[in-house]
Amino acid sequence: xxxxxxxxxxxxxxxxxxxxxxxxxxxxxxxxxxxxLLFLASLLIFYTVRQEGILVSQAGGWPAPYGITLVIDLLxxxxxxxxxxxxFLVGVYALKGIDEKRHRFRFFLFFHxxxxxxxxxxxxxxxxxxxxxxxxxxxxSFVLITLGSEKQQxxxxxxxxxxxxxxxxxxxxxxxxxxxxxxxxNLADLSMTVRESDQTFLMNSSFILFFMGFGIKAAIFPFFxxxxxxxxxxxxxxxxxxxxxxxxxxxxGMIRFFTLYITDINPFWQxxxxxxxxLTMVIGVLTAASQYDIRRILSFHIISQIGxxxxxxxxxxxxxxxxxxxxxxxxxLAKTGAFLVGGLIQEKTGxxxxxxxxxxxKEHPWLGLFFFLPAMAxxxxxxxxxxxxxxxxxxxxxxxxxxxxxxxxxxVSIVTMFSMIKIWNxxxxxxxxxxxHQPASHPLRLKRTMIVPVAVLxxxxxxxxxxxxxxxxxxxEAAQVLKQPELYIEAVLKPx
Amino acid sequence: MEIMxxxxxxxxxxxxxxxxxxxxxxxxxxxxxFLSNATNLLIFISAGMTEGKPAFxxxxxxEQTGQMADPxxxxxxxxxxxxxxxxxxxxxxxxxxxxxxTGTYDLDQVKETDKV
Numbered sequence: 001x002x003x004x005x006x007x008x009x010x011x012x013x014x015x016x017x018x019x020x021x022x023x024x025x026x027x028x029x030x031x032x033x034x035x036x037l038l039f040l041a042s043l044l045i046f047y048t049v050r051q052e053g054i055l056v057s058q059a060g061g062w063p064a065p066y067g068i069t070l071v072i073d074l075l076x077x078x079x080x081x082x083x084x085x086x087x088f089l090v091g092v093y094a095l096k097g098i099d100e101k102r103h104r105f106r107f108f109l110f111f112h113x114x115x116x117x118x119x120x121x122x123x124x125x126x127x128x129x130x131x132x133x134x135x136x137x138x139x140x141s142f143v144l145i146t147l148g149s150e151k152q153q154x155x156x157x158x159x160x161x162x163x164x165x166x167x168x169x170x171x172x173x174x175x176x177x178x179x180x181x182x183x184x185x186n187l188a189d190l191s192m193t194v195r196e197s198d199q200t201f202l203m204n205s206s207f208i209l210f211f212m213g214f215g216i217k218a219a220i221f222p223f224f225x226x227x228x229x230x231x232x233x234x235x236x237x238x239x240x241x242x243x244x245x246x247x248x249x250x251x252x253g254m255i256r257f258f259t260l261y262i263t264d265i266n267p268f269w270q271x272x273x274x275x276x277x278x279l280t281m282v283i284g285v286l287t288a289a290s291q292y293d294i295r296r297i298l299s300f301h302i303i304s305q306i307g308x309x310x311x312x313x314x315x316x317x318x319x320x321x322x323x324x325x326x327x328x329x330x331x332x333l334a335k336t337g338a339f340l341v342g343g344l345i346q347e348k349t350g351x352x353x354x355x356x357x358x359x360x361x362k363e364h365p366w367l368g369l370f371f372f373l374p375a376m377a378x379x380x381x382x383x384x385x386x387x388x389x390x391x392x393x394x395x396x397x398x399x400x401x402x403x404x405x406x407x408x409x410x411x412v413s414i415v416t417m418f419s420m421i422k423i424w425n426x427x428x429x430x431x432x433x434x435x436x437h438q439p440a441s442h443p444l445r446l447k448r449t450m451i452v453p454v455a456v457l458x459x460x461x462x463x464x465x466x467x468x469x470x471x472x473x474x475x476x477e478a479a480q481v482l483k484q485p486e487l488y489i490e491a492v493l494k495p496x
Numbered sequence: 497m498e499i500m501x502x503x504x505x506x507x508x509x510x511x512x513x514x515x516x517x518x519x520x521x522x523x524x525x526x527x528x529x530f531l532s533n534a535t536n537l538l539i540f541i542s543a544g545m546t547e548g549k550p551a552f553x554x555x556x557x558x559e560q561t562g563q564m565a566d567p568x569x570x571x572x573x574x575x576x577x578x579x580x581x582x583x584x585x586x587x588x589x590x591x592x593x594x595x596x597x598t599g600t601y602d603l604d605q606v607k608e609t610d611k612v
Binding site for chain 2: 128132135139142143146149151152154155156157158159161162165166169172173175176177179180181185228229230232233
């Protein structure tokens with residue numbers, strides 16, 4: 001029962017939200033309480049998984065390879081926990097960060113369908129089921145990205161929708177082929193079939209389709225162009241939500257599939273992952289350096305940091321895998337924080353363009369602090385979380401003797417620092433340009449519901465870094481489960 | 497039957513990709529529809545077809561005569577078709593809104609968001 005909570009809670013909230021109509025007060029109240037309830041449920045699930053191991057439930061009571069299986073292992077539980085935590089904070093920010101019109105058009109409804117898709121994708125134990133949750137997720141994100149129908153949004157929406165649909169079609173085609181080859185779609189059953197087969201090369205045609213499908217959603221190197229041309233168009237709250245969740249679900253899918261199916265170190269897949277990871281990191285970070293819009297800089301950095309996660313997956317050792325998971329969790333916190341601070345800057349000055357803002361540090365030192373924490377965490381300054389994420393990844397790389405890729409990762413880290421310092425210099429230290437909308441013409445006081453989530457995210461990156469040892473232990477446990485698919489298979493396929 | 501359907505799938509994929517690369521927004525949506533249906537057909541074919549046999553198990557006591565068709569790919573395709581409907585409805589609404597705002601269907605105009 002507890003296994004299905006990440007789907008059931010958002011579903012209940014969506015039904016309630018549909019019942020209250022367009023009363024903004026109730027929409028906000030139900031929406032935010034639902035997000036909090038989801039966070040509590042994720043805590044409960046995390047605790048249960050730590051106590052009892054992998055949770056499995058069979059929908060409809062059909063035994064495993066035939067019915068729809070929901071599985072929560074430690075990785076899923078951690079992803080649920082961190083995603084519902086950030087989503088709750090983004091929800092709090094959205095109370096004032098999203099205008100009334102968009103609230104009336106039921107922002108929170110699509111927020112919760114998005115969470116339902118994300119939660120479903122994390123707990124699905126069946127490829128087709130996973131595809132359906134992916135689809136629920138991207139459909140809600142289509143609506144969110146175009147909510148409000150501004151010209152920029154519609155334009156970004158066209159690119160976003162087209163590319164994501166391509167990803168879905170490729171993923172679906174892979175599912176069709178793999179069903180034809182093996183006759184099963186259950187993740188665990190399929191893993192067993194692949195491991196017992198002596199013709200695993202036959203699976204490659206499906207896996208490359210899966211790889212491209214997940215690659216488009218995760219925005220890795222040749223497939224990332226939709227992300228920077230659409231992420232800066234909706235209100236920054238929505239961008240922060242997307243940055244926290246969507247690409248990471250793609251990375252989660254990749255980690256899940258690669259650990260279940262590519263069991264021995266296969267040079268083809270490893271080289272593919274490492275080369276694409278290196279290119280993703282370099283191109284993301286270099287294009288970010290040329291931008292002057294805060295949201296676009298941060299969007300390009302999403303791509304560069306996806307490269308780090310893929311690199312950790314490509315190193316293939318249990319330690320590097322745990323490091324990739326650590327980096328992913330750090331990135332969810334820090335990136336969301338950075339985007340939300342971007343939103344605060346825009347509230348204050350009326351612009352995202354670095355050239356037309358400045359002098360913020362003199363006016364609002366604390367705003368500087370809240371930006372400083374996530375930005376330096378992204379760049380990898382100790383003792384913030386990004387330092388440990390990168391440190392573990394680099395250690396994993398040296399242990400696996402992948403010196404070139406690791407060297408590129410270190411270099412990319414320095415360029416990331418450059419971009420973050422650029423935002424810092426332009427927005428905070430540079431004297432304000434003369435034609436700036438002075439606070440007099442923009443007397444808006446920042447709302448407390450907008451500052452608190454930003455502060456919590458900033459300090460949680462600090463806390464995450466300071467307690468890196470404990471988290472790394474949990475994550476290594478999760479990576480151990482991933483490296484031994486037998487545990488997963490046994491938990492799912494054991495007779496009820 | 498398989499050969500014919502395979503050819504149709506190939507044609508649909510080709511036409512879909514061709515339409516995606518055209519400049520018109522409407523043709524882009526047609527391309528999406530083609531690709532979506534091509535994928536549905538691909539699932540259907542690759543799961544193997546059993547001609548003339550329904551996907552039913554024989555009644556209790558009665559003898560199961562011969563093969564029965566696999567019901568799973570049919571269920572998958574049905575789900576995928578429904579999702580495809582949703583997608584098409586959304587893209588058409590997007591198309592309508594975009595045209596109302598800008599008065600153009602030309603995809604070459606869709607480059608505002610990529611400017612530095």
